[in-house]
Structure formats: C-alpha cells, structure tokens
Amino acid sequence: MSEEKKGSGRGRWLVIGVVVVAGLGLVRGNGHDGAASADPSPAAAAPSGASSGAAPSAGASAAPSKPPKPSGSYDPADYAAPVRRYAAEAGVNPQLLMAILYNEAYKPHDPELERAWQRSKPDASFGIANMHRAAFDDTKPGRPFASRQWEELPDDRDLAIQAAAWHLHDLAAQLPVRPGAPLTRDELAALGYNAGAGNMLAFARGVKIGSQAQSYLDRLRDNWSESGEAVK
Incomplete structure (x- = not known):
C-alpha cells in the first residue's frame, strides 16, 4: 500500500540501500539476524565443548532450524500459491491480489532495509504488500491472523499476503453494487488500497482520479x- 510518490521511488531506495548496507553491521549488532543469509546451522551454533562427530543420544531429535529471512530481491510470481490460498480465504480475486504485489514491488523488500527506513520515517509501510500499521490493525480483528503484529510483516511474506487479501475484501465490501465510474470493482479496490477507502468511494461516484492514483491504476x-498468468 503505497501513498508515497513512486516516480522517484526506485532511485531513492537505491540511495537508502547504500546507506543501510554501510551501517548494517550496526543494525545487526543490536540483535537483528542477517537479512540475506540463512541462520547458522545447528552444528555451527553448538557449544564449543560439543564434538561435531558425536552421535546424538538415543531418542534425541534435531531441533528444527529457522527458515532464512527473505532477501530484498524477489519475484511476486514466486508467491502464487499463497496468493491463491489467501485470496480464496478472503473471497477476493487472486489476479487482483497478485497485481497488488506487482504494483508494490517498486522498492526492495529486505527486512533490515524496511526497518531502517521506518526508523527515519515512522509512517512507512511494511512487507511486500506495503501495508501501513493503521490498515493492518483495522483489518486483523476477527481474522485468522488477529494475534499477529504489523512489525512481523517484513519477515513473514505469507502474513503480508494474507493481510492484503483481507484488506482488499474489506475495501470491496464498501463499494456500491453499481459504481458510477467506468471502472471495474477490482480497479476500484486497488485504488482504495493505494489511496484509501474515502478516495475509492469518491472515485466510484465518478470523481476525477488524481495523477498519483492514475499512475497506480495504469x-x-x-x-x-x-x-493472471502467475495465478493460473
């Protein structure tokens, strides 16, 4: 969900990326895991007194390793399975949900980079669907992810997709049965995702779309x- 101006967005994110990479050692020194690499293997994390060749005791099982944190570079089509699953759960068009991910892929989605940017811009969005805190908190009550937190979005892309699906559901539920604008319901829901429900309803009544919203629609x-090909 991006309410920032995206015309110069990619260039700005490249500059921010350079700054963050330069200071990433400081960020990681404050207790954050590395964003672009997998967690250490159980053997590497074992106490120094343990022998790497020792056999496990009877009945012992290896502790499951944490999945690696997502890196900043990704293809939305790789998430077709969760897009289909959560679109069905929320009752929205999976093609619309996937198109939102494509629209919101204009910036790198590295967890450390997102958090560094959010520290300087507290109202920034989180996750691959670029959801703002208020939208997430308004969407989650009564939903399968009601106990989850907005701060988890950069690290859990499935959660980001699920929350976006239900937010689109809530936006579509506010639309009139027959909008007065020559736009599809999916297009209006996408505009609501970008510009907010109030603007979406104004567009549905035929109010002229501004340049930023028009760019998002284009x-x-x-x-x-x-x-559509990605979610087939």
Missing part, C-alpha cells in the same frame, strides 16, 4: 495479464 493494468 501500473495495475500493465501488470494485469502477467498477474
């Missing part, structure tokens, strides 16, 4: 066919 249409 990208959605550009990504539409690719999104």
Whole structure:
C-alpha cells in the first residue's frame, strides 16, 4: 500500500540501500539476524565443548532450524500459491491480489532495509504488500491472523499476503453494487488500497482520479495479464 510518490521511488531506495548496507553491521549488532543469509546451522551454533562427530543420544531429535529471512530481491510470481490460498480465504480475486504485489514491488523488500527506513520515517509501510500499521490493525480483528503484529510483516511474506487479501475484501465490501465510474470493482479496490477507502468511494461516484492514483491504476493494468498468468 503505497501513498508515497513512486516516480522517484526506485532511485531513492537505491540511495537508502547504500546507506543501510554501510551501517548494517550496526543494525545487526543490536540483535537483528542477517537479512540475506540463512541462520547458522545447528552444528555451527553448538557449544564449543560439543564434538561435531558425536552421535546424538538415543531418542534425541534435531531441533528444527529457522527458515532464512527473505532477501530484498524477489519475484511476486514466486508467491502464487499463497496468493491463491489467501485470496480464496478472503473471497477476493487472486489476479487482483497478485497485481497488488506487482504494483508494490517498486522498492526492495529486505527486512533490515524496511526497518531502517521506518526508523527515519515512522509512517512507512511494511512487507511486500506495503501495508501501513493503521490498515493492518483495522483489518486483523476477527481474522485468522488477529494475534499477529504489523512489525512481523517484513519477515513473514505469507502474513503480508494474507493481510492484503483481507484488506482488499474489506475495501470491496464498501463499494456500491453499481459504481458510477467506468471502472471495474477490482480497479476500484486497488485504488482504495493505494489511496484509501474515502478516495475509492469518491472515485466510484465518478470523481476525477488524481495523477498519483492514475499512475497506480495504469501500473495495475500493465501488470494485469502477467498477474493472471502467475495465478493460473
């Protein structure tokens, strides 16, 4: 969900990435795991007194290793399975949900980078669906992820997709049965995702779309066919 100006977004994120990479050692020194590499293997993390060749005791089982944190570079199509699953759960069009991910892939989604940016811009969005805290907190009550926190979005891409699906569900539920604008319900829901429910309802009544919202809609249409292929 991006309410930031995206025309210069990619260049700004490249500059921020350089700054964050330079200071990433300091971030990790404050207790954060490395973002671009897997966690250490159980053998590497074992106490120094343990023999690497020792056999496990009878009945002992290896502790499950944590999955690696996601890196900043990704292809939304790789998440077709959770997109289909959570779109079905929320009752929204999976093609729309995938198109939202494509629209929101304009910036790197590295967890450490997102958190570093959020420290300087507290109202920044989190996760691959670029969801703001208020939208997440408004969406989650009564939902399968009600106990989860917005701060988890950078590290859990499935959660980001699930929350986006239900937010789209809630936006679509506010639309009139027959919008007065020459836009599809999916297009209006996408505009609501980008510009908020109030603007979405104004657009549904036929109010002229501003330049930022129009840019988002244009990208959605550009990504539409690719999104449909991804979720087949």
